[in-house]
């Protein structure tokens with residue numbers, strides 16, 4: 001029988017004995033460092049292949065695995081659209097199915113999600129993340145399961161029109177010129193046209209066409225201000241959130257503080273829907289509650305209380321100091337947190 005090396009994290013499927021038949025570890029043990037020392041003492045380094053297995057994945061690891069798998073399916077599917085420059089209804093079904101595995105994961109953490117972003121393959125990741133974020137917002141606003149799933153699909157399709165944009169503009173590292181930006185602004189209409197041909201539900205069509213429209217009429221392509229459907233308003237918040245987090249101006253938590261500040265500014269300026277932004281910002285801040293946040297003064301803080309109307313100005317518990325009420329002092333978390 002094949003022997004394999006014993007490693008930390010593996011789980012024993014049988015009791016493990018030494019060469020002189022002393023029981024060392026019981027079946028079900030997950031090997032840790034102390035076990036490794038014991039095994040070294042008895043000179044046990046290997047085990048029969050079918051007496052050990054990798055430790056089962058934690059919930060977090062499972063979510064990450066499904067996320068990665070979905071991403072690669074999405075990438076394959078999008079790559080074929082890119083080649084053909086048309087989207088068939090079969091493509092659309094495949095894309096929706098690729099996503100369905102992840103849609104069932106109710107507890108996906110958006111904070112965790114953000115940390116997985118990388119610069120390459122941005123468009124696939126962005127589409128997937130916007131779908132997950134939009135769906136999460138739908139869930140926190142108590143929308144129906146159908147609407148939540150619709151939001152997920154609106155997210156994965158919303159930027160499909162970018163496949164019609166010249167890659168030199170799409171992937172340009174620096175700022176776009178005015179002329180290039182005008183071309184970029186065509187992607188909602190391109191996406192709408194693509195999806196319309198593929199016979200996609202109306203909500204997804206409108207999400208694709210209107211996700212850059214703003215409530216004050218400053219958006220594009222049609223500068224509409226009224227008649228933006230509620231699901232599209234949610235999509236716009238999810239899209240803005242992911243776009244800000246992916247810019248990587250700040251790392252880790254700070255990019256979330258930055259995104260929350262930006263979303264709130266846009267909501268107060270009547271560009272994004274305040275009834276979507278405020279609950280979402282509350283959710284993000286609540287999710288950060290147990291994290292240690294480094295401050296500019298060198299101290300560490302934890303969020304103690306989030307004011308529902310001012311989620312970016314919580315009360316902080318600062319080590320060795322009195323609690324710091326940001327709402328009272330008029331500062332936001334972004335202003336006091338360090339990179």
Ligand SMILES: [Fe+2]
Nearest residue numbers: 158159211212
């Ligand atoms: Fe877009």
Ligand SMILES: [Fe+2]
Nearest residue numbers: 126158159239
């Ligand atoms: Fe987008």
